[in-house]
Amino acid sequence: MDYKTRTRIARILVDDAVAVDSDVTVLGLARTVRRSKGVAFVDVNDGSCFGNLQAVFAPPENFPVLEKILTGAAVRVRGKLVRSQGKGQEYELAADSIDLVGETDASYPLQKKRHSFEFLREIAHLRPRTNTFGAVNRIRSKLSYAIHKFYQERGFYYIHTPLITTSDAEGAGDLFRVTTLDVKNLPMKDGEIDWTSDFFNDQAYLAVSGQLEGEALAIALGDIYTFGPTFRAENSNTSRHASEFWMIEPEMAWAEQEDNWDLAEEFLKFLFTYALEECKDEMDFFGQWIDKEARQTLESVIKADFERISYTEAIKILEASGEKFEYPVEWGCNLQSEHERYITEKALKKPAIVYDYPEAIKAFYMYLNDDGKTVRAMDVLVPRVGEIIGGSQREHRLDVLEERIRKMNPDHMESYSWYLDLRRYGTRPHAGFGLGFERVLMYITGMANIRDVATFPRVPGWAKF
Numbered sequence: 001m002d003y004k005t006r007t008r009i010a011r012i013l014v015d016d017a018v019a020v021d022s023d024v025t026v027l028g029l030a031r032t033v034r035r036s037k038g039v040a041f042v043d044v045n046d047g048s049c050f051g052n053l054q055a056v057f058a059p060p061e062n063f064p065v066l067e068k069i070l071t072g073a074a075v076r077v078r079g080k081l082v083r084s085q086g087k088g089q090e091y092e093l094a095a096d097s098i099d100l101v102g103e104t105d106a107s108y109p110l111q112k113k114r115h116s117f118e119f120l121r122e123i124a125h126l127r128p129r130t131n132t133f134g135a136v137n138r139i140r141s142k143l144s145y146a147i148h149k150f151y152q153e154r155g156f157y158y159i160h161t162p163l164i165t166t167s168d169a170e171g172a173g174d175l176f177r178v179t180t181l182d183v184k185n186l187p188m189k190d191g192e193i194d195w196t197s198d199f200f201n202d203q204a205y206l207a208v209s210g211q212l213e214g215e216a217l218a219i220a221l222g223d224i225y226t227f228g229p230t231f232r233a234e235n236s237n238t239s240r241h242a243s244e245f246w247m248i249e250p251e252m253a254w255a256e257q258e259d260n261w262d263l264a265e266e267f268l269k270f271l272f273t274y275a276l277e278e279c280k281d282e283m284d285f286f287g288q289w290i291d292k293e294a295r296q297t298l299e300s301v302i303k304a305d306f307e308r309i310s311y312t313e314a315i316k317i318l319e320a321s322g323e324k325f326e327y328p329v330e331w332g333c334n335l336q337s338e339h340e341r342y343i344t345e346k347a348l349k350k351p352a353i354v355y356d357y358p359e360a361i362k363a364f365y366m367y368l369n370d371d372g373k374t375v376r377a378m379d380v381l382v383p384r385v386g387e388i389i390g391g392s393q394r395e396h397r398l399d400v401l402e403e404r405i406r407k408m409n410p411d412h413m414e415s416y417s418w419y420l421d422l423r424r425y426g427t428r429p430h431a432g433f434g435l436g437f438e439r440v441l442m443y444i445t446g447m448a449n450i451r452d453v454a455t456f457p458r459v460p461g462w463a464k465f
């Protein structure tokens, strides 16, 4: 069969690039098959865009194969593109022929009705064929492109950091172990597991972040960014945590914390603007079916200046709120999602950049302020999603960094020795952050659960497909 001569449905319905009366061939899935007197209709969707192309068969008796075409079958339809006389579509295909390429049967789970997201997660291999997940996956692709566009246009180099590593980049210990040892028969030495006989002669993990290696590259190349998968073994069963997620991590070699704030705000606004301008069909769909405010939310955030407040100010806002929080608030506490949401949704009603967190609750690599109590961390918080970005100015002073590691992660001193080299040889102020790609997709689309913006989600208890 000649597949090359096919026309993508997006060329017809989105680009409006195919002239009426042209002979076209479309290849796709039959979404619905309907019959009325003297005519039959098959709605074909090929995934290239949201819309279906309606193929019209008259009289249906001339197309006996129609009897065997059920919802979900793969078909090839040839015919002439005509203006539609029916409502709801501009064009349709006056079909000359239809071939059944891939059969299906009545057990096909995606019959034409609304399915719950919970049900669709169980069939993550089929859900990309639905309107919602088609739109999610298309916008995921378009925003991936936007991310590269943003950084490439600003002279940042795209670098690749290892996924298997012996460093704990966050020092938080939420690591998936990588090993080839026989877990039923572990090699022991002096009563401990002998990791020197493991594959990498050492304990190895899946990377929680590419930041530390990213810093090495930033110091060499100037400004860099990563965009890749990261893995966290936190046992958090929430709508915003995944065990595997994609992160964008820019790192700027000559930068302090204000530069970080500015880049984070500019980057988010760029992505929101891109979604509104370049992903119109998807945004219309999300606005209609998922979150009526999707568009207005992004428009208002693009216009707003993000509020920049210190952690200490954030605590004051929370203390003065009179709210009964599940987790009590006092200076030194971690901001929980309920606190983050109060700040952005109720107190400020816009995104906030919170900086200067207590050193004890943040990672070892953050720049220690002169007060000795706070570090130049920054979290960007947005309504509904909470933390969307986490970052910091890095501790670039060798002695201070050594002291922080000794205090917070003494067992890691040796494995961080290469990281300390970056301070031994040609150190300089630098800063960066990480944006969770699924979190930003949740924010843009209005989808409420990270399991529904990840293509094949991995969460505690679930790594199917």
Ligand code: 4AD
Binding pocket: 169, 170, 208, 209, 210, 211, 232, 234, 240, 241, 242, 243, 245, 247, 249, 250, 387, 388, 389, 390, 391, 392, 432, 433, 434, 435, 436, 437, 438, 439, 450
């Ligand atoms: O705040 P985090 O842990 O920061 C880092 O990993 C730094 N190394 C980044 C850097 O400075 N280069 O993670 C950054 C972002 C969070 O703000 C959040 O958006 C996302 O990654 N994130 C998650 N997304 C989904 N599921 C999880 N379990 C996530 N953990 C973090």
Ligand code: MG
Binding pocket: 379, 387, 389, 390
């Ligand atoms: Mg964080």
